[in-house]
Amino acid sequence: MENSCLHTPNLTIGYSEKNQYNCLANTGNITLQKGELIALIGENGVGKSTFLRTLCGLQKPVSGTFSIQNKDIQAYNRKSLAQQLSVVLTEKLPPSNLSVWELVALGRQPYTNWIGQLSALDKQAIQDAITATGLTAIQHQKHFTLSDGQLQKTLIARSLAQDTPLIILDEPTTHLDLVHKLKLLKLLKILCDTQQKCILFSTHDIELALTLCDQILVMTSQKVVQGRPEDLIQNGTIGQVFRDESIQFDSNTKTFNLVF
Secondary structure, eight states: OTTEEEEESSOEEEEEETTEEEEEEEOOSEEEETTOEEEEEOOTTSSHHHHHHHHTTSSOOSBOOOEETTEEGGGOOHHHHHTTEEEEOSSOOOSOOOBHHHHHHGGGTTTSOTTOOOOHHHHHHHHHHHHHTTOGGGTTSBGGGSOHHHHHHHHHHHHHHTTOSEEEEESTTTTOOHHHHHHHHHHHHHHHHHHOOEEEEEOSOHHHHHHHOSEEEEEOSSBEEEEOHHHHHHTTHHHHHTOBTTEEEETTTTEEEEOO
């Protein structure tokens, strides 16, 4: 597993409630590779965010463990993990007066000294991330003035500046219109292809994911199934998971159609 960024041999996820764990799903044997864009899809409430938070180390699994860069997650300290994994979650940013450049610069925290002084290497990494995400023209703009799409790209730039092989995003296309959703996902795909990043993101934009992603993780109430988009379409997994009397999945066009 030389190119493996993340491996879950037998991980069970869930959450604690009143001192008891509620199991949501077993992830099975999942392996995410460098240079791949991977979408996590599933119905609302199935546990996608819980799964991602577990992989980020923000939530303990019910049982089992997983590895990042072929090293058990428990073997990392906080700083070393931040050099392997960067995260963009759905939580709102706290109030601040930071510019786009300053917000992206926060991605260099795992590498700076105890007073947070930026080296020439840090500054170059920040500028490279801003350039890669097309934010050069607004890099000095205050982040609270940005549109949703611009802010999402800024947070992705922050994760790029963090320079990790694995990036995890929780619903990055939420609140974006169709054009900006497509542009954002194309950006993620380019980063995987050109920088060999492994990017895992959850989404409800299933049709776009099936078109642009290298791998899909389909999460149900019992398990997580991994496969290439074309394989999951052909074996009926996509149509089965999102089966409803009001919609029908067309495997030829990779689209969902209304049934009247």
